[in-house]
Amino acid sequence: MHCDECGTELYEAGEVVPAGDYTRVDDRSFRHVALIQRGPLPPSFDGHIALYRSAAAPCACEGRHTTTNAFASARAARKS
Numbered sequence: 001m002h003c004d005e006c007g008t009e010l011y012e013a014g015e016v017v018p019a020g021d022y023t024r025v026d027d028r029s030f031r032h033v034a035l036i037q038r039g040p041l042p043p044s045f046d047g048h049i050a051l052y053r054s055a056a057a058p059c060a061c062e063g064r065h066t067t068t069n070a071f072a073s074a075r076a077a078r079k080s
């Protein structure tokens with residue numbers, strides 16, 4: 001899915017992604033996750049579905065990439 005404000009690609013916890021550095025963006029913790037090989041992004045363990053972006057692609061609306069907003073826009077996109 002993508003942020004509908006800035007177009008940054010967002011990844012859900014559990015989604016299999018290429019090796020690289022990722023930053024959690026849905027809870028403002030900006031937790032850094034480094035994957036040394038292709039694999040799933042780690043779950044949040046706090047009851048939310050964590051959202052990550054590539055650490056190399058910061059964006060202007062950082063901090064508003066909430067799970068709720070992202071899922072709402074993803075649902076809206078699927079309907080259209």
Ligand SMILES: [Zn+2]
Nearest residue numbers: 003006059061
């Ligand atoms: Zn954004």
